[in-house]
Amino acid sequence: DAGVIQSPRHEVTEMGQEVTLRCKPISGHNSLFWYRQTMMRGLELLIYFNNNVPIDDSGMPEDRFSAKMPNASFSTLKIQPSEPRDSAVYFCASNPGREIPEAFFGQGTRLTVV
Amino acid sequence: DQQVKQNSPSLSVQEGRISILNCDYTNSMFDYFLWYKKYPAEGPTFLISISSIKDKNEDGRFTVFLNKSAKHLSLHIVPSQPGDSAVYFCAASVQKSSGDKLTFGTGTRLAVRP
Numbered sequence: 001d002a003g004v005i006q007s008p009r010h011e012v013t014e015m016g017q018e019v020t021l022r023c024k025p026i027s028g029h030n031s032l033f034w035y036r037q038t039m040m041r042g043l044e045l046l047i048y049f050n051n052n053v054p055i056d057d058s059g060m061p062e063d064r065f066s067a068k069m070p071n072a073s074f075s076t077l078k079i080q081p082s083e084p085r086d087s088a089v090y091f092c093a094s095n096p097g098r099e100i101p102e103a104f105f106g107q108g109t110r111l112t113v114v
Numbered sequence: 115d116q117q118v119k120q121n122s123p124s125l126s127v128q129e130g131r132i133s134i135l136n137c138d139y140t141n142s143m144f145d146y147f148l149w150y151k152k153y154p155a156e157g158p159t160f161l162i163s164i165s166s167i168k169d170k171n172e173d174g175r176f177t178v179f180l181n182k183s184a185k186h187l188s189l190h191i192v193p194s195q196p197g198d199s200a201v202y203f204c205a206a207s208v209q210k211s212s213g214d215k216l217t218f219g220t221g222t223r224l225a226v227r228p
Contacts, residue, residue, distance in 0.1 A: 004157070033215065042120075042220030043158070043203060056215060091157055101146045101207045101214040105157030 004106035006092050012112045018080040021109045023092030024073055029104075030097035034067055034077050037089040037108070046090075049075065050097075082113045117141045118206050120219035128227050133191040135222050137204030140185065144206035148216065149178060149189045152201045161202075162189070194226045 005024040013019050025032045033048040047057040049069045057067070064083070069075040079086055089110050093103040119138045127133045135149075145166040150158035164171040164178045164187070171178050177190045191198055201223050205216040 031214070035218075040220075041116075043205075043218035045215055045217065048215050093157075095214060097214075101209060101216065102148060102160045102163065103214075103216055105150075105159070107155070107157045 004092055004094050004104055006090075006106035006109050008109060009107065010110045010112075012114065013082055015083055015113055016081045017113075018078065019082045019086075019111060019113075021077040021090050021092075021111070023075045023077070023106060025075070025092070025094030026096075026104055027073065028096060029094035031095040031103075032069060032075050033093040033095070033103060034075070035091040035093060035105075037091060043091070046077070079111075082111075084113045087111055087113050115140075116220070117144075118204055118217050118219040120204055120222050122222050123220070124223040124225070126225045126227060127194050129196055130193045133189075133194045133198065133224055133226070135189040135191075135202050135204075135224065137187050137189075137219055138185055139187075139206050141206070141208075141217075142185070143208045144217075146207045146209050146214070147178070147180060147187050148205045148207075149176075150203040150205060150218075152203060152221070158203055191224075194224075196226045196228050199224055199226045 007022045034046040035043045046059045047067045052069045067077045089108045091108045093105040095103045148163040149161045151161045152158040180187045201221045203221045204219040207214045
C-alpha cells in the first residue's frame, strides 16, 4: 500500500485565493483526519470523518475552512478565501478503526499564503 | 485549552546516553497514549503506545512509562542514536467506536550529538 497520499506537497497562493488540499487515505481505513501543524499549537485536529461522515469539526478555525469526503478514497480541505495566517503544514491521516488508535499520516501539504 | 502538553520544546543529548521526553495531560478520560516521531518534510510516524491499564511498555530501545495519578507519561530512548534526532509528539485518545481522534502535544525536538 502506498500509504496516505496528499497533494499538492507545496502550495503558494495569494491572499484571498481559494486553496484546495487533497487526500487519499489508506484503502480499508474507516476514519480520516485533517490536522494542521504550527509552531505554537503543534498538531491540531481540524476535522475528522468516520465512514465518510463528519464526526467532529470543532477544530475548524472558521467558516473559511470546509472539508468533504465524497467517498471512502478521497477527501478535500478547502480554504476560501485564504489568509496569511493560514500558512502552515496540513496533514491528512487515516485509521483502520477496529479499536486500533494509531493513525497513519501523509507527508503533508506546506501551504504559504502571501 | 491544551489537553496534552509537552513543556520542553527541545532536548539535546549525547549519543549513547538516555533521552527522556515528557508529556502531561489534563483530560482524565484519555485511555490510550501514543508517541509519534517526525522528520523534516515528512509526516509523523507511529513509534510506541500504551494503554491506561498498563504503566510501562517496551519496544527495543524505546520505553513508555505512564503515571495515571500524575497524568504524566514519558518516553525513554536508550541508547540514543543520531538517527533518533527528530521531533517527538505525544498523543492521547479516548477509545470509542466512532473513530479514535488523537489529541497531540506541541512536540519536543530531540537532537542527539555524535
